[in-house]
Amino acid sequence: MTHFIVGLINDLLIRVQNMIEDLNSRDHHPDIENTFVLSTKNNLSKLSAEIKSNLDSGDLEVKELSKYNLRRYITLYSEFQLIEIYRYQVILKYSEAESYLNKKVKLIYDEIKCLQSVPLVTTINNSDEYYWVHPRYEIIAVPTGEEKSLLNLPDLYHEIGHLIYKQHEDDLVGDFKNWLVTHFEKERKAVVDEDRSPSLLEVFSETLKKWQECWLEEFVCDLIGTYLVGRAYAWTNLKLTTIATGREATYQPSELHPSDEARMRAIFAMLTQIGLIRELKEVSDCWNTFLSLVEVPVPDHYNYFFPDSLIEKLTTYVHEGCQNIGLASYLEQLGEHSNPISKILNDAWYQLRSNPQDYANWEESVISEIKNKLETNLSQ
Amino acid sequence: MSDISLLSKYYQAIVDISDRINESVIIMRKKSLSSDSKLKRKHKNLLVSKQATTEAKEILLKFLLELETIIESNGSGSDLPSFLIQDLLRKAKSDAYFKSDLRDLTKALSENKVLSAKHFSTLDKLLSIIDIDRMSVFKKLRSRVG
Numbered sequence A: 001m002t003h004f005i006v007g008l009i010n011d012l013l014i015r016v017q018n019m020i021e022d023l024n025s026r027d028h029h030p031d032i033e034n035t036f037v038l039s040t041k042n043n044l045s046k047l048s049a050e051i052k053s054n055l056d057s058g059d060l061e062v063k064e065l066s067k068y069n070l071r072r073y074i075t076l077y078s079e080f081q082l083i084e085i086y087r088y089q090v091i092l093k094y095s096e097a098e099s100y101l102n103k104k105v106k107l108i109y110d111e112i113k114c115l116q117s118v119p120l121v122t123t124i125n126n127s128d129e130y131y132w133v134h135p136r137y138e139i140i141a142v143p144t145g146e147e148k149s150l151l152n153l154p155d156l157y158h159e160i161g162h163l164i165y166k167q168h169e170d171d172l173v174g175d176f177k178n179w180l181v182t183h184f185e186k187e188r189k190a191v192v193d194e195d196r197s198p199s200l201l202e203v204f205s206e207t208l209k210k211w212q213e214c215w216l217e218e219f220v221c222d223l224i225g226t227y228l229v230g231r232a233y234a235w236t237n238l239k240l241t242t243i244a245t246g247r248e249a250t251y252q253p254s255e256l257h258p259s260d261e262a263r264m265r266a267i268f269a270m271l272t273q274i275g276l277i278r279e280l281k282e283v284s285d286c287w288n289t290f291l292s293l294v295e296v297p298v299p300d301h302y303n304y305f306f307p308d309s310l311i312e313k314l315t316t317y318v319h320e321g322c323q324n325i326g327l328a329s330y331l332e333q334l335g336e337h338s339n340p341i342s343k344i345l346n347d348a349w350y351q352l353r354s355n356p357q358d359y360a361n362w363e364e365s366v367i368s369e370i371k372n373k374l375e376t377n378l379s380q
Numbered sequence B: 001m002s003d004i005s006l007l008s009k010y011y012q013a014i015v016d017i018s019d020r021i022n023e024s025v026i027i028m029r030k031k032s033l034s035s036d037s038k039l040k041r042k043h044k045n046l047l048v049s050k051q052a053t054t055e056a057k058e059i060l061l062k063f064l065l066e067l068e069t070i071i072e073s074n075g076s077g078s079d080l081p082s083f084l085i086q087d088l089l090r091k092a093k094s095d096a097y098f099k100s101d102l103r104d105l106t107k108a109l110s111e112n113k114v115l116s117a118k119h120f121s122t123l124d125k126l127l128s129i130i131d132i133d134r135m136s137v138f139k140k141l142r143s144r145v146g
Helices: A001-023 A036-056 A063-093 A098-110 A152-172 A175-193 A199-229 A229-246 A260-273 A277-293 A307-323 A330-336 A341-354 A356-377 B003-033 B036-043 B050-072 B084-094 B098-112 B115-145
Strands: A121-125 A133-134 A139-143
Touching: A001 A036, A001 A063, A036 A063, A036 A175, A063 A121, A063 A341, A063 B003, A063 B115, A098 A121, A098 A152, A098 A330, A098 A356, A098 B050, A133 B003, A139 B050, A152 A199, A152 A229, A152 A307, A175 A199, A175 A307, A199 A229, A199 A260, A199 A307, A199 A330, A199 A341, A199 B003, A229 A260, A229 A341, A260 A307, A307 B098, A330 A341, A341 A356, A341 B084, B003 B050, B003 B084, B003 B115, B050 B084, B050 B098, B050 B115, B084 B098, B084 B115, B098 B115
Parallel strands: A121 A139
Antiparallel strands: A133 A139
């Protein structure tokens, strides 16, 4: 077994070195040559050094340590696979579509006054994978062909939100986490005081844990997205919710995500907070009609999962946090830029609903205008 | 949206736990193996410093005490990922000896005793639970659909 493990680790070292050589031998797009490609090579070099250190440790020859050495090998191999998926393939796929999207995301960062380093956008996804961000590898992935459309782009602001949250969690949530704990403690106490069903105790414990682990961050990113892009964020969320109806996700939260219904309440709360009340009416009417049309089950104890009091409190915190860290709200962007991307996305949703037959032509011409603007910006 | 962001955070958290425990067990195992003079002559790397042993012991004790709290409080009050907590609680419920094995191990480490084969078997059980969760999250990350 010891020889086998040494063999496996040597094989991994060869694979890592081959990948570095492959990257060295390729001509890369100038957008990423000195940034993303370089940092990927650094990641691989670091991994290579770790593998060599493992080979030199002498531990691999001790058969009594074999199970622990295997675990080390699996960790190293998994790291290699993640670099392959989240960096190497991103580099191989990089083309003019990515170049356009990356110029656009840089413009968005400028418009929203986000001072963080700009992540790399890649189109390695299919439509089922939709949008996601990988904070460690600093990439936002969108579906192939996404450069040709506008209606999903509000969710790019949600993904940017995850990167902002990573750096500014405390600024954005303030002492909301304490507030959250107090809220569920009060609920647990009420179970005893008011002689409610004891099974609720576990419901409250699990709900609190989900809020703390995942739901809070997702809500914050929705709120940041709405703060930055306004009503268009709500329309995109309604589109996503419509698609997810088949998965019965309207009221059903997952381990990682709050329910679509609760997320929409948070979005509406932020639209109210930033003063887009007139704009809210139209989308909320449509949302209420949607809810009356879909017949999806509401889970037991749903009213305890996402009470309005928590959502409204969080919205106030996030709104204040966004302002404190200097992010430009949708209205501020309108005041400072003649036609920011966030406005174009709102126009896109307006066009789609008011003139769906001509929307394709409208979208194509607007994307062409954005491309021209980005090229002009670049040459200045 | 963005399962990958949360999954990558989970994955990193569980890899950190797995690495920390695995490396600490390696050190304790080396210390235990080094009492065999024949093995010690054969493998010079079995020698571990006192500081490394102390650090490894502290890491294991901290983790074991956290587990004790998790089991006693039925999962509340811990920063460990919830799916790992649930699996540890399941193990505590399904394995009648799990809790007493954890207590024996904690006692041996606290009293600076040389760990026995049974103690290492308990540590291996813990690492196996972590491994299963780690691979489960990794599969989701690799397939990129969350």
